[in-house]
Amino acid sequence: MQLQFLGTGAGMPSKERNTSALVLKLLEERGTVWLFDCGEATQHQILHTTIRPRKVEKIFITHLHGDHIFGLPGFLSSRSFLGGEDALTLYGPKGLQEWITATLAVSKTHLTYAIKFVEVEEGVIYEDDQFIVRARLLEHVIPCFGYRIEQKPLKGELLIEKARNLGVPKGPLLGKLKNGEDITLEDGRKVFSHEVTASPKKGFTISILGDTKYCEPAKVLSDDADIVVHEATFDHTTEHLAASYGHSTNVEAAKIALESKAKYLVLNHLSSRFLPHDIEVLLNQAKAVFPNSFIAHDLSNYEWKNGELFEEQ
Amino acid sequence: MQLQFLGTGAGMPSKERNTSALVLKLLEERGTVWLFDCGEATQHQILHTTIRPRKVEKIFITHLHGDHIFGLPGFLSSRSFLGGEDALTLYGPKGLQEWITATLAVSKTHLTYAIKFVEVEEGVIYEDDQFIVRARLLEHVIPCFGYRIEQKPLKGELLIEKARNLGVPKGPLLGKLKNGEDITLEDGRKVFSHEVTASPKKGFTISILGDTKYCEPAKVLSDDADIVVHEATFDHTTEHLAASYGHSTNVEAAKIALESKAKYLVLNHLSSRFLPHDIEVLLNQAKAVFPNSFIAHDLSNYEWKNGELFEEQ
Ligand SMILES: [Zn+2]
Ligand SMILES: [Zn+2]
Numbered sequence: 001m002q003l004q005f006l007g008t009g010a011g012m013p014s015k016e017r018n019t020s021a022l023v024l025k026l027l028e029e030r031g032t033v034w035l036f037d038c039g040e041a042t043q044h045q046i047l048h049t050t051i052r053p054r055k056v057e058k059i060f061i062t063h064l065h066g067d068h069i070f071g072l073p074g075f076l077s078s079r080s081f082l083g084g085e086d087a088l089t090l091y092g093p094k095g096l097q098e099w100i101t102a103t104l105a106v107s108k109t110h111l112t113y114a115i116k117f118v119e120v121e122e123g124v125i126y127e128d129d130q131f132i133v134r135a136r137l138l139e140h141v142i143p144c145f146g147y148r149i150e151q152k153p154l155k156g157e158l159l160i161e162k163a164r165n166l167g168v169p170k171g172p173l174l175g176k177l178k179n180g181e182d183i184t185l186e187d188g189r190k191v192f193s194h195e196v197t198a199s200p201k202k203g204f205t206i207s208i209l210g211d212t213k214y215c216e217p218a219k220v221l222s223d224d225a226d227i228v229v230h231e232a233t234f235d236h237t238t239e240h241l242a243a244s245y246g247h248s249t250n251v252e253a254a255k256i257a258l259e260s261k262a263k264y265l266v267l268n269h270l271s272s273r274f275l276p277h278d279i280e281v282l283l284n285q286a287k288a289v290f291p292n293s294f295i296a297h298d299l300s301n302y303e304w305k306n307g308e309l310f311e312e313q
Numbered sequence: 314m315q316l317q318f319l320g321t322g323a324g325m326p327s328k329e330r331n332t333s334a335l336v337l338k339l340l341e342e343r344g345t346v347w348l349f350d351c352g353e354a355t356q357h358q359i360l361h362t363t364i365r366p367r368k369v370e371k372i373f374i375t376h377l378h379g380d381h382i383f384g385l386p387g388f389l390s391s392r393s394f395l396g397g398e399d400a401l402t403l404y405g406p407k408g409l410q411e412w413i414t415a416t417l418a419v420s421k422t423h424l425t426y427a428i429k430f431v432e433v434e435e436g437v438i439y440e441d442d443q444f445i446v447r448a449r450l451l452e453h454v455i456p457c458f459g460y461r462i463e464q465k466p467l468k469g470e471l472l473i474e475k476a477r478n479l480g481v482p483k484g485p486l487l488g489k490l491k492n493g494e495d496i497t498l499e500d501g502r503k504v505f506s507h508e509v510t511a512s513p514k515k516g517f518t519i520s521i522l523g524d525t526k527y528c529e530p531a532k533v534l535s536d537d538a539d540i541v542v543h544e545a546t547f548d549h550t551t552e553h554l555a556a557s558y559g560h561s562t563n564v565e566a567a568k569i570a571l572e573s574k575a576k577y578l579v580l581n582h583l584s585s586r587f588l589p590h591d592i593e594v595l596l597n598q599a600k601a602v603f604p605n606s607f608i609a610h611d612l613s614n615y616e617w618k619n620g621e622l623f624e625e626q
Pocket of ligand 2: 376378453524
């Protein structure tokens with residue numbers, strides 16, 4: 001899994017930071033990419049990455065503020081231009097489907113693929129044999145969801161040597177054992193899957209939170225998570241304003257990560273008031289509360305490997 | 314007057330060319346800027362110019378294809394963020410107002426200024442003492458307007474020496490003469506404005522055409538114009554396709570300029586199929602038909618001065 005930030009600014013694009021978007025690259029896991037929010041010019045940012053729009057399988061929208069959705073019509077339309085044919089599922093608050101439908105209609109955009117709309121409500125919004133995605137309402141000035149993505153435990157690998165020693169022949173029986181089925185050999189002996197497979201590996205859990213003030217649901221979504229992606233629109237100098245605007249400070253974000261016993265924190269959605277030299281200060285303030293903190297830049301790419309998060313340089 | 318191209322690509326953004334937008338900078342003439350089309354990330358392009366969104370007084374949309382309008386919601390919203398308070402007039406085809414209104418509503422965008430919507434029909438769509446703007450339907454796959462902007466003749470400058478010699482005292486009488494009024498001196502003598510002002514100077518005329526195949530209305534709009542801005546989505550290798558897609562080739566655009574007896578031609582809306590080294594070929598093909606041709610690049614700035622067009626390097 002890799003996590004790449006496409007836009008890490010708040011409200012309006014600046015030369016340094018575009019409006020919100022990030023991708024969860026699940027290329028090894030399922031050959032696809034999940035996009036979270038899609039501010040204007042997300043497709044332009046994608047031009048500077050290796051991401052292929054046609055690989056984007058799901059888009060999760062946290063809330064309907066312009067800096068989180070105004071890139072959607074262009075992205076959807078270019079995904080079509082670029083030959084995308086696989087259906088795409090779009091998760092978002094009530095109102096999104098109607099707006100997208102109206103926008104595609106007024107611009108006479110005819111997509112080469114189907115969009116499945118899912119109007120998000122709190123709870124499990126997606127589940128398959130690999131992943132489970134949960135949504136909770138955060139506390140912003142308009143309804144805004146945070147998402148928790150849990151990878152289910154990964155089947156332990158097949159211990160071939162052990163299976164062969166028990167007399168399992170090469171061929172389909174090995175596959176069955178690997179997939180968790182118990183089998184019976186030709187001579188009548190039973191071989192149990194758990195005997196010849198390593199124990200399952202824990203999957204990763206990441207919470208990707210939208211705009212929010214410091215709030216309880218952010219902690220619930222981030223409970224014991226490997227990675228928390230949290231906004232940091234304000235800092236302590238404007239702390240008194242943060243909550244009334246429905247936003248958080250860098251330090252409040254760090255508290256969420258600490259209190260939810262998360263492993264890593266990545267801050268995004270930074271105000272353009274912050275200049276490049278402020279960023280290190282913001283980071284150190286967060287680290288003082290929660291040491292494993294990062295601040296994302298546009299196009300920052302993080303790799304999740306063996307239970308650790310690496311920022312690629 | 315200056316003419317700056319913000320996006321010169323067709324259909325989809327590429328690293329080299331953004332989707333359609335250009336500005337007519339009327340800073341000396343009226344202290345404002347007029348924007349023509351607003352593809353996604355137009356506001357991002359503006360960050361790389363000296364243009365201030367609050368100075369944008371009018372936006373003219375040629376047609377509702379996404380590559381010409383998907384930057385509007387973000388631009389309008391950032392103009393507000395950046396403290397724009399002056400009303401803005403938005404000219405465009407039927408359907409534009411409804412979409413903008415729905416988009417601002419769904420995203421809970423509250424603007425700090427008023428938008429006046431004008432649903433464009435053929436004919437004069439704007440006139441004041443400086444300018445007259447006319448629209449005509451071109452021939453594209455959906456309704457698409459071209460615009461002709463005529464600057465009215467500029468009052469000739471006051472010949473102060475001459476006025477003083479006729480006995481006009483310093484002060485408000487000089488202003489009246491300059492403004493075209495005739496006056497009577499204290500001793501009863503009349504002084505006529507035309508005696509003490511140079512003859513009026515011709516204003517400029519520019520036609521800014523949207524997506525279109527080679528068509529008669531493009532010529533009507535460009536008749537005797539100083540500058541024609543024409544699309545060139547195709548070239549001769551795909552000439553047979555151009556018309557059926559509602560587009561033109563570089564050479565067809567040059568023919569329009571030639572046949573309408575225009576002075577300069579600037580080509581835009583180039584397909585991303587064309588590579589940088591193709592551009593010179595395209596330009597030379599246009600020049601073979603109409604020598605005063607340019608091909609615009611993103612951020613190309615042209616200055617209109619003493620009846621000539623200069624491309625700033
Ligand atoms: Zn927001
Ligand atoms: Zn078009």
